[in-house]
Amino acid sequence: MDDEKAMELGRAAIGCEGGYTVFTGGGIVIRFRAPYSLLRYLRVKEWDRGYLVVDAEYAHSPEPVEEYIDLVPVLEDLYIDPADYLPRIREVVVDEG
Template sequence: MDDGKAMGDGMAAIGCEGGYTVFAGGGFAIRFRAPYSLRRYIRVKEWDRGYLVVDAEYAHSPEPVEEYIDLVPILEDLYIDPADYLPRIREVVADEG
């Protein structure tokens, strides 16, 4: 995942790399464990201040699967203030990787 392209102008990207989900934007690249069979995130359907709805491709499913990701508890575990960080992100896209 090219972290540099997601860092500016209120843009962020979500992708999958080496068994981890990578969320890059707002000055950070955050990595957290992804499901073992996740191949890639296809598209971001919704972004709402830390809550993502995405379509994902899995090894065991021929059809895309809708997934829900809440970044707030992840940010808090990393001692990143969601109230400070999340307003920096206006749009999230799926990383083509």
Template sequence: MTMAYATLGNEKNYTIFKYGPYTIRFKAPYSLEKYTAIKEWDHGYLVVMAKYNHNPQPEEEYIDLLPILQDLYISPEKFLQNIKEVRLENA
């Protein structure tokens, strides 16, 4: 994989992280409407702003991909090594 960026989005009750041929889906809070910004990307750790239906203002949230990748038997070191940034999908 030579892409330098991945994408983050959501669909129904799932967060969706895409990179190259991989699409990783994991449960999101039921009230998540959308992700509004990526504040930080640090080799598998994301700081994002998320809009929830119970709050008119976006809230800061944290996503750690390392345990998710490990549970899927994907080597975090190999998978994450070329990702330089994460962009919002459908923003």
């Protein structure tokens, strides 16, 4: 199954690019400012209706750092209804690209 088909079936991806966190899923791509020293997301530990727990690699830390991301306020700021959008996402994986 290709990545595009997996995204249609409820899988989303999180990654970072050029100082931004990039969340792709449910037919949309969301970009928001990431911490300045974020190098990459290593793994998604939990996904709960818009709330993510991830391990991240930072330039200033030799060990992975557990991070918490709440997508609900991000979605609301973008005028995307979380109650409509979030049920489409069943799983979130790290975008390795």
